[in-house]
Every structure is written in C-alpha cells, then in structure tokens.
Amino acid sequence: MTTQFNVAEAGSGSYRPLAILRWVMVIVFVSFGMQKFTPQSAQGIAQFIANSPFISWLQMFGLRGEAYVLGVTEFAIAALLIAGAFNPLLSALGAFMGVVTFAVTFSFFFTTPGVVTWSLSTDPMAWNLTGEFLFKDIVLLAVCVVLLLASVRGVGRG
Numbered sequence: 001m002t003t004q005f006n007v008a009e010a011g012s013g014s015y016r017p018l019a020i021l022r023w024v025m026v027i028v029f030v031s032f033g034m035q036k037f038t039p040q041s042a043q044g045i046a047q048f049i050a051n052s053p054f055i056s057w058l059q060m061f062g063l064r065g066e067a068y069v070l071g072v073t074e075f076a077i078a079a080l081l082i083a084g085a086f087n088p089l090l091s092a093l094g095a096f097m098g099v100v101t102f103a104v105t106f107s108f109f110f111t112t113p114g115v116v117t118w119s120l121s122t123d124p125m126a127w128n129l130t131g132e133f134l135f136k137d138i139v140l141l142a143v144c145v146v147l148l149l150a151s152v153r154g155v156g157r158g
Contacts (some may be wrong), residue, residue: 025144025145029074029098034071035071036067039064041067045056045066046063048112049103051108051111051113077094080094081094081098081147091147091151096148098143099141101144106138114130114131120133
C-alpha cells in the first residue's frame with residue numbers, strides 16, 4: 001500500500017483551485033480562534049461544550065480555559081494548513097484536524113438541548129438561530145474532507 005501526499009498549490013489543472021479552499025479555511029480558523037479569546041465567545045460556547053459527549057471534559061479548565069484551549073487548537077490548525085501549502089504531510093494533518101473539529105461542532109446540532117425540535121406531526125425538523133449557526137458546520141466539514149482527500153492521494157493503491 002502506497003500513500004502519496006500532495007499540495008494543491010504545486011498541482012496543475014483542476015487540482016490547483018483546491019488551494020483556494022485551503023486559504024479560506026485558514027481565514028476561518030484564524031477568525032474562529034481569535035473569537036475564543038473574548039469573554040462573549042467563551043460564554044457563548046459553554047452550553048455546547050457542557051452537552052458534548054466529545055469535549056465536555058474541557059470544562060475542567062473553567063469557562064475561559066475551555067475557550068482558550070479551543071482557540072489555541074484552531075490557531076494550530078490554521079498554522080498546519082498554512083505550512084501545508086509547502087509540505088503535503090502537514091496539509092493532510094491540518095485537513096484531518098479540521099475534519100475532526102467540524103465533525104465535533106456539527107454534533108452540537110444534535111447534542112445541545114433546544115437547538116432542534118423533531119416532530120412527526122408538524123415540521124419534521126425545526127431549529128432555532130443556534131441551530132442555523134451550527135448547521136453551517138456541515139459545509140465546513142465537507143471542505144475539510146475535500147482538502148484531506150486532495151492531500152492524501154494513492155491510499156490503498158499498490
């Protein structure tokens with residue numbers, strides 16, 4: 001089994017425009033990371049963390065600490081994506097961490113009480129503004145999956 005890592009910026013043809021996705025995700029992770037260092041953001045994400053089966057352990061750092069951990073993680077992902085423009089292995093690692101990040105944050109859509117109302121008789125699925133905010137993460141998750149798949153080519157080929 002051979003694994004070949006690639007960098008979109010070094011590619012050609014239809015592969016090269018994937019570099020745009022990398023730089024958009026760098027902007028997203030830097031901006032999300034910066035927000036985690038504000039009191040408003042720390043307060044705003046507390047309900048998601050408290051109800052998450054994946055990251056509720058972050059509560060041991062306190063309200064501001066849990067936000068700081070997430071902010072530093074988002075900055076690290078942005079740094080890996082930047083370095084990934086030059087190093088294909090770092091490209092894959094940054095994209096993978098992005099996949100994990102947005103898989104967890106999209107799970108808040110289902111784990112945070114009151115975000116979604118499920119019904120068989122009226123609207124099958126209705127969500128509030130928080131749900132609308134979280135629903136965008138499925139697109140960001142898909143972008144990171146595309147970046148990961150583009151970074152790791154040849155997996156499973158002998």
